[in-house]
Amino acid sequence: MNKKVILSTVLFLSACGGSDSGDGISLNKVKSNDKAKCSNSRLDSCYYDINQLALNIMFRKNDTGVLNVTASVSGPKQDIYFTGSDVLEIHADGEVFLPTNNGADSLRYENIPDNAQIYEFFWYRNSQLVEYNSIDGITEPSVILSTSQHDGSNTITTDWLNNPDYTYQIHTPSLWCTNLNYESEMFSPSTGILDNQRPPYQATLQALYGKNIESLKVNYRSCDISVTLIAKNNQVNYRNKQKRLFIHHDNFSEHPLTLFESN
Structure with missing residues (x-):
């Protein structure tokens, strides 16, 4: 089952020592890992400074109207798992969506609405917000008019x-x-x-x-x-310039x- 949390309060408040994302949302300067919350393995994202990582989020709506959302992290090593003290939340239509397979090399999110007015992405490390972005739409599937049978020409x-x-x-x-x-x-x-x-x-x-x-x-x-x-x-508009959190909706x-x- 996908975890959902209904938003009932303002979740994010400005805090001392943070930087502003441009939306009044405070980003904390947490970079390195917390050894108490991380396995200290080079395969885990929390091992690295966040400036060494790029989080790629894929939004794909299929022909049946289902929105497929996955996320993966890249960094100094080819295979890195987004795990430990790193958490990615996706917010849409007043709900918080968490991955159904946390700790995998590719995170999957289910039951995200395909017609939300805004999709927000919150990257936490050690329970502190370190990166934020949002988009205000997605790309709809193309309608292919051609048939699968060739006309016999070159x-x-x-x-x-x-x-x-x-x-x-x-x-x-x-x-x-x-x-x-x-x-x-x-x-x-x-x-x-x-x-x-x-x-x-x-x-x-x-x-x-x-x-x-x-x-x-x-x-x-x-x-x-x-x-x-x-x-x-x-x-489709991005709320902030994409730096470490990249949203792909092709x-x-x-x-x-x-x-x-x-x-």
């Missing part, structure tokens, strides 16, 4: 419902084919992520992979791709496309 097309307040990127896909011996082969595209895209996205097989549909059908039983559309709502949508499939 051009691939991904079309979607354009939102003028959003920016879009295309992550060009790899081409996956099954050869006559039922073995999978992968062909990398000539381009990577394309910025500032507007629908529809179109590219030829020749330009991306140096292939054409006719030769592929001779040598393979089937070929598939999946175009990734990355959307970002430019109307939304990823997939357009799977079967080029051909033989019996």
